[in-house]
Amino acid sequence: MQALYDDSRSKLYVCDYQGNVVGCALVSLCSDVMFRKQPFAVIENVIVDVAARGLGVGTTLFQAIEMFCVSTNCSRIMLLSSSQRLDSHAFFEKQGFKGAVKRGFVSIVLHLLVQGKVLTSALNNAALGRWTRNKLLAV
Structure with a gap:
């Protein structure tokens, strides 16, 4: 965890409610040689406790990630999601992500x-x- 904390190109966001972790998301910056090394961001490990869904936890995480990405001059923010997670896809689209723009491979x-x-x-x-x-x- 300390190495992640010390890495200026990654941020782990954690939402705490009354001493309990109810959500987290990891964002990492990657250099993009097509844009003169201007970074792009990759979001991973977006998790919101089932009991906390619909309460703004995920939206708060994504707002914090967007502020970080703007402050680091990111050209874009990307994420992957399991193809069957339709509820998550709807949430990501509400946050401004477009699932039909690119196709990911793992x-x-x-x-x-x-x-x-x-x-x-x-x-x-x-x-x-x-x-x-x-x-x-x-x-």
Whole structure:
């Protein structure tokens, strides 16, 4: 957590209500060589407690993220969401995000420990399923 706190290119936002964490979101800045290294932001790990949904927690998180992005001169803010999370997609669209503008693709990177050596492999979900079923994962 300290390394994340010390990283000026990332911010972890946490919403606290009466001593309980009810929401969080992580935003990270990436340099964009197409825009003379002007950063763009990637939002991840947006989580709002089910009991706190509809109370403004998510909106507050996104307002804080937007202020951070404006202060760092971001060219754009992006996020990925599981394709079946339709309720989340509706929320993101209310926050100004457009789901039909771009299409995201995900590859999972695994760090495997095989005979004492760390191997890194990017796998698609099908390959991940095969590896898991065959119990080849050893981390």
